[in-house]
Amino acid sequence: MQPPSMALLRAFSPLWKAPIRPSIFSGLLQTHQPQQHTADFSSTAPRCKRKKGKRTDMRITNIRYHLFHPMTPRPLRWSRNRHLRHWTIHRAWQLYQHNLRHKRDEELQKQYFSMYNACEALRNIDNYGLTAEDRTAMGEPPSEGKETGRLYRIAMLKRGMWNGPPIEYARIQTDTPPRNGWNHQWTR
Secondary structure (H helix, E strand, O other), X not given: OOOOOOHHHHHHOHHHOOOOOOOOOHHHHHHOOOOOOOOOOOOOOHHHHHOOOOOOOHHHHHHHHHHOOOOOOOOXXXXXXXXXXXXHHHHHHHHHHHXXXXXXXXXXXXXXXXXXXXXXXXXXXXXXXXXXXHHHHHOOOOOOHHHOXXXXXXXXXXXXOOOOOOHHHOOOOOOOOOOOOOOOOOOO
């Protein structure tokens, strides 16, 4: 005697149900469902109130259609070696970019400090190009008043800087197209 078929048991038992594939968009679907009104008076538009049942968002329907369509190819999965090669190349590229950024930052830092040193030198010299230490070494009295740092103050003046429109708004000088678009009389 054969044992009874389990097909009927599988069909009606909750334990034997096929596993449902969890949807990525199940949370989105719940957020877009309209609220069900039970009151006699409603402030919603009459068109929305007349429709009975669930209303699904067309965007979600469209996404699900294209994600789970039978003609959609399976997602790519790399082998362990291919993934390792990809990771190695990606990491090497990141290190190369990091080194480029580091060199660029070092160069900008050198430029900044050279400008800082030049400004300090201008701030410390007088009209004759001498600092206070140079004057004491030569046996002269230190410069008085506004003489020290005059060149620095002149270099840092911002006069006339904001008179016109900012340079960002200036028109780029380009050739304009001719008034007659094509010269039909031209011959070789």
